[in-house]
Amino acid sequence: MLKRRYEFKAEFFDTDPMGIMWHGNYVKYLEMARCKLLDEIGYNYIKMQDNGFTLPIVKMDLKYINPIYFNEYFIVEISVIECDITLKFKYTLLSKDKLTIAKANTTQVAVTLNKETLYSIPDDLKFALNQ
Amino acid sequence: MLKRRYEFKAEFFDTDPMGIMWHGNYVKYLEMARCKLLDEIGYNYIKMQDNGFTLPIVKMDLKYINPIYFNEYFIVEISVIECDITLKFKYTLLSKDKLTIAKANTTQVAVTLNKETLYSIPDDLKFALNQ
């Protein structure tokens, strides 16, 4: 299935008094990877909204394995693991020397602009994700 | 002119590797004080939107005098210093023992929901701020 790898850097404002990235800030990098992937397949949040739906997160889990220090580069590896009723992405964060930093999963559902839940990911998004 | 004092606490996620509040996070507390004041006078951002305008920040300056450490309580003193063409607030952040932590100013202009700038703060907001 669709898989991408993106590189990021831990910013000063991301790090806490322990000198490491604050656990809540990982969520931003998951979103950045997800948005980059959606941009690349030509179906980003703007196109979704133009097509009458949004894709809110309904579930998220993270496992923190090794810390990320200020100014360190890291990789977010993102893969689609389900695209049917819901859209699920799996994420692995890796340090430059291939150490696993964290693992995460997100689940999204399609919701119309009138806030009605759709019980399936719209076909054209499915199609774009399966290229 | 209208003046209020609100108490806040420096959160763990606000603090940086120096163990003090990251300078960009002060902006959140200015907004929290501003929104509390607007709630109290009965004219918050929701009412503005219902009345067809928003109040974007066009200018902001901050002066950092003493650090705020994790878990420390501090006070944001907010006063209206102009409410005519623009709305200006002045802020003083004080530690519990009256040490000045920071000083700040913000300037806002009224903009219609169609993004046209109004060259005056709407009268009913002026009125609410002058009670």
Added chain:
Amino acid sequence: MLKRRYEFKAEFFDTDPMGIMWHGNYVKYLEMARCKLLDEIGYNYIKMQDNGFTLPIVKMDLKYINPIYFNEYFIVEISVIECDITLKFKYTLLSKDKLTIAKANTTQVAVTLNKETLYSIPDDLKFALNQ
């Protein structure tokens, strides 16, 4: 087991283009509830550090059930569900009219200031949590 309820308000800077709290910002309110509880039992992050350890998050999961809108008050109900090898908290976010907004869990382990993992929560913290 120990259980507390704290009230918060969704801030303007917390909300996204959908007008609802951005899913990553919930993590801040889990931390605020956790830190308030630890303050109340007299064993906060500062005391931990003085006693030679920190308590990093190693796992976190969230389930988003209903949105929180700007300026809405909500409650974070936090309970200790394990305090032995790891410290686990369970969180339920509720709207003012008792609608479930979200559910979450966090797991923390004790780590010395030299970054050695302790395979048990220190006894005096256990004791404080069991009062």
Added chain:
Amino acid sequence: MLKRRYEFKAEFFDTDPMGIMWHGNYVKYLEMARCKLLDEIGYNYIKMQDNGFTLPIVKMDLKYINPIYFNEYFIVEISVIECDITLKFKYTLLSKDKLTIAKANTTQVAVTLNKETLYSIPDDLKFALNQ
């Protein structure tokens, strides 16, 4: 004097209910530009700390001229405007089609790790900035 241009993109988590970047989030991009410049001249925050000092922000001002929308690319142009008693950077944020989005200034002072203010920017940093 030293001048650099860096490109960034407005993220979903940066944008507020108006669909534009929240004014407080600009501060992160000023810091990202500043840290990139310091990395490039080989004198970043880590090297400063190794050399016994930090460089806290003591003053900051921003002027917001045009909004940045979600997913839009923008440029931060950063220049050193003073490097003597204090270190001052000037920033201009530009849209892809050269529209001025914002202007900003920051002032930093050197402080030893024991929190004593130095009344001059250390010579080797001055030297690195003047290359």
